C-alpha cells in the first residue's frame with residue numbers, strides 16, 4: 001500500500017512538471033535575415049535587441065544569416081517589434097520561428113567557427 005502510494009505521488013509530480021514546462025513561454029526567437037555580412041552587422045543587431053527589456057541574450061550567426069534572441073523568463077517580444085528592429089537596422093526578415101531551444105543549443109547546431117573575416121563590403125554608411 002505504501003509503495004503504491006509512493007509511485008502514484010511520483011507519477012503526479014512528473015505530470016505536474018510536464019504541464020509546467022508546456023505552459024512556459026518560448027525560450028528563443030530564431031530569425032532568418034538577409035543582408036548580414038560582417039561583424040559590424042552582428043554588433044549592430046545585438047545592441048539593438050539588447051535595448052529591449054525582454055532580451056536575455058542575442059546570438060548572431062553570419063554564416064547562417066540567423067539572429068537568435070533568448071527571451072527572459074516569462075517575458076515576450078512581439079513579432080512585429082522584432083521585425084521592425086531588423087528592418088530599421090537595414091535587414092530583411094526571411095522567416096521567424098519561436099522555439100524552446102536555448103542559445104547554447106542553437107549555437108551548437110549552427111557550428112559556427114568564428115566569424116568570417118575579410119570580405120567586408122562597404123555596406124555601412
Ligand SMILES: [Cu+2]
Pocket residue numbers: 036037038039040041042123124
Ligand atoms: Cu556589416
